[in-house]
Amino acid sequence: MPKKVDHEARRREISQALWRIASTRGLEGASLRDVAAEAGISLGRLQHYFRTKDEMLVFALRHIEALAQQRIRERIEALDEEPTPRVVLRACLTGMLPLDEQSRTGFLVGVAHFHRAVHDPSLRTDARDGIPKLRSFFAAQLRLAIQRGEVPPERDADDEAMLLISLADGLSTYILLDVHTPEKAVQLLDLQLSKLFAGVERDAAPHP
Amino acid sequence: MPKKVDHEARRREISQALWRIASTRGLEGASLRDVAAEAGISLGRLQHYFRTKDEMLVFALRHIEALAQQRIRERIEALDEEPTPRVVLRACLTGMLPLDEQSRTGFLVGVAHFHRAVHDPSLRTDARDGIPKLRSFFAAQLRLAIQRGEVPPERDADDEAMLLISLADGLSTYILLDVHTPEKAVQLLDLQLSKLFAGVERDAAPHP
Numbered sequence: 240m241p242k243k244v245d246h247e248a249r250r251r252e253i254s255q256a257l258w259r260i261a262s263t264r265g266l267e268g269a270s271l272r273d274v275a276a277e278a279g280i281s282l283g284r285l286q287h288y289f290r291t292k293d294e295m296l297v298f299a300l301r302h303i304e305a306l307a308q309q310r311i312r313e314r315i316e317a318l319d320e321e322p323t324p325r326v327v328l329r330a331c332l333t334g335m336l337p338l339d340e341q342s343r344t345g346f347l348v349g350v351a352h353f354h355r356a357v358h359d360p361s362l363r364t365d366a367r368d369g370i371p372k373l374r375s376f377f378a379a380q381l382r383l384a385i386q387r388g389e390v391p392p393e394r395d396a397d398d399e400a401m402l403l404i405s406l407a408d409g410l411s412t413y414i415l416l417d418v419h420t421p422e423k424a425v426q427l428l429d430l431q432l433s434k435l436f437a438g439v440e441r442d443a444a445p446h447p
Numbered sequence: 448m449p450k451k452v453d454h455e456a457r458r459r460e461i462s463q464a465l466w467r468i469a470s471t472r473g474l475e476g477a478s479l480r481d482v483a484a485e486a487g488i489s490l491g492r493l494q495h496y497f498r499t500k501d502e503m504l505v506f507a508l509r510h511i512e513a514l515a516q517q518r519i520r521e522r523i524e525a526l527d528e529e530p531t532p533r534v535v536l537r538a539c540l541t542g543m544l545p546l547d548e549q550s551r552t553g554f555l556v557g558v559a560h561f562h563r564a565v566h567d568p569s570l571r572t573d574a575r576d577g578i579p580k581l582r583s584f585f586a587a588q589l590r591l592a593i594q595r596g597e598v599p600p601e602r603d604a605d606d607e608a609m610l611l612i613s614l615a616d617g618l619s620t621y622i623l624l625d626v627h628t629p630e631k632a633v634q635l636l637d638l639q640l641s642k643l644f645a646g647v648e649r650d651a652a653p654h655p
Contacts, residue, residue, distance in 0.1 A: 263566070264566055265562060265563075265565065265566050267475045267476070267562055268475070268476070347565060350558075350561070350562065350565070351562075353558070353620065353623075353624065354473060354475055354558065354559075354562065356624060357473065357555065357558075357623045357624070358471070358472055358473050360625075363624055363625050367624065367625050367626060370621065370624070370626045371626070395638075398634075398635060398638055401621075401627065401635055402614065402635055402638065402639060404617070404621075405614055405617030405618045405620070405621060405635065406610065406613055406614050406617055407617065408616065408617035408620050408621070409612070409613030409614055409615065409616035409617035409618075409620075410613045410617075412561065412613070412616050412617075413578065413609075413612075413613060413616070415561075415564075415565045416561065416564060416565070416571050416575065416578070417568075417571050417575050418575055418578045418579070419609065426606075427606060427609055427610055427613065430603075430606055430610065431610060434642065
């Protein structure tokens with residue numbers, strides 16, 4: 240099926256062009272025409288794949304999510320440790336931070352999407368659907384941690400999950416603004432996790 | 448000094464035009480010409496005040512910071528409670544969230560600035576200078592709270608301050624994306640504060 244292969248190859252080329260623009264001058268001011276020029280194809284051909292800038296941004300976001308998921312999965316598989324809830328959560332959260340070129344560009348595409356979504360309710364659907372899924376996954380990990388006695392049972396798993404997601408977002412912003420280093424952001428994330436994974440007093444009865 | 452008055456009045460008009468654009472279609476795509484048109488003045492006259500879009504954004508940011516500080520001060524003064532460190536921190540943090548039109552627009556101007564700053568190191572100076580000042584102020588409040596026995600002494604005031612600032616930023620993003628309501632974001636902020644202000648066991652000795 241050479242036609243399908245061409246189609247996929249073309250999408251990948253466009254994707255890489257989007258990526259280059261996002262990581263250098265940013266996607267905010269970039270038009271479809273700019274992306275076509277960067278990909279070395281005509282505007283008409285680009286529009287065969289994406290009719291609007293919003294379609295292109297949503298495609299870029301999906302691509303980034305897939306890359307991030309792969310990165311996180313690889314990171315968890317490469318660990319020598321048992322994938323406990325804490326290890327899984329830490330891998331996901333550090334995977335959300337802009338710690339290298341790929342994740343940095345990914346975050347910037349997310350910011351470009353955010354910008355348009357704030358002024359366009361239809362674009363907000365992605366965030367409204369995606370974040371609650373992530374929160375549910377995190378909350379399930381936290382409930383497991385509560386069962387394992389690693390997180391105190393009085394913690395609300397859904398609320399703690401949303402605190403972690405919001406924190407990762409804010410820490411990322413301040414990495415990109417050079418307010419703190421990537422290392423410092425990871426350290427702050429670990430601080431939040433260590434306070435959450437405070438364990439349960441298993442041996443609370445005083446010794447005689 | 449009528450000339451000075453005119454000058455201030457003109458800056459205020461431009462400021463309001465910026466504000467209207469930020470709260471509707473966003474400042475990202477807006478040119479100096481767009482702002483001049485919105486303010487009902489010529490481009491040449493606008494450039495008498497701001498030579499570049501970046502100068503205009505920095506001016507808008509300063510204006511927003513002044514408004515936010517005033518809002519937070521008024522909120523603290525209006526409280527019936529004693530301005531304890533916790534009350535002061537809560538007022539500052541909720542003042543950072545986009546809970547009404549003014550703070551929402553303020554946050555959006557901040558996002559427009561962020562966008563450009565990511566791709567322009569000179570613009571990052573503002574964030575690099577401003578956030579550490581805020582962190583120092585928060586950390587001083589937390590050290591006071593530790594002295595008062597309201598926050599456990601093992602907490603690192605600077606790190607906890609940066610966690611709160613990052614959290615407020617992330618919670619704000621998800622308000623604007625309709626992931627959670629403003630009320631939910633305030634509740635999550637209160638959760639973080641209540642875990643931090645866990646107090647100190649003053650009476651740890653076991654009863655006989």
